[in-house]
Amino acid sequence: MGELFRVAAKADIAPGAAIAVEVKDQKIALFNIGGTFYAIGDTCTHRGGPLSQGQVDGTTVTCPWHGARYDLKTGNVLGPPAPKGVAGYKVVVDGNDIKVEI
Numbered sequence: 001m002g003e004l005f006r007v008a009a010k011a012d013i014a015p016g017a018a019i020a021v022e023v024k025d026q027k028i029a030l031f032n033i034g035g036t037f038y039a040i041g042d043t044c045t046h047r048g049g050p051l052s053q054g055q056v057d058g059t060t061v062t063c064p065w066h067g068a069r070y071d072l073k074t075g076n077v078l079g080p081p082a083p084k085g086v087a088g089y090k091v092v093v094d095g096n097d098i099k100v101e102i
Contacts, residue, residue, distance in 0.1 A: 004092055004099040011096065013037070018061075020052040024102050028089060031072055033059060037093060038072040039100045041086030045077065051086070 007021040013032040020042050021028050029042035029052035038059065042052050049065030056062075059072040068082030075088030090101040 002090075002101040004101050006097050007039075007100050008098045009096050010093065010098060013098070016056065018052045018054075018056065020050060021100075023100060026087070026102065028100060029061070030091075030098065030100070031056060031061070033072065037091045037098055039089035039091050040070060040072060040075040041088075043086065044068055044070075044082055045084050045086060046082040 005023045013019055015032050015034055018029055018031045021030055027042040028039050031038045042050055044051055044063040046066055046068050049063040051061050051063055053064045054061040060069050060078060061072055062069050066081055069079035071078055076085040092099045
């Protein structure tokens, strides 16, 4: 089991929005989907696009640069051109704090 790090307050991310955070030199995209928070690696494995700036549909995010799609629950790649998925992180909501396990 990893260590939990506070990355944001619930109020920092409106429903349907995402932010980028950095924890222990890892860029993480944090998403609020209807009050459920998801965290995956923020850097697309195709050409490095910022997934936190991508279009979200349900629990899928599309990279804004070339259209690769990722599952917000796991970080798995769902569609090309990305060759592989990104890290998926466990998210814990503790009161008003959002924490990510690294």
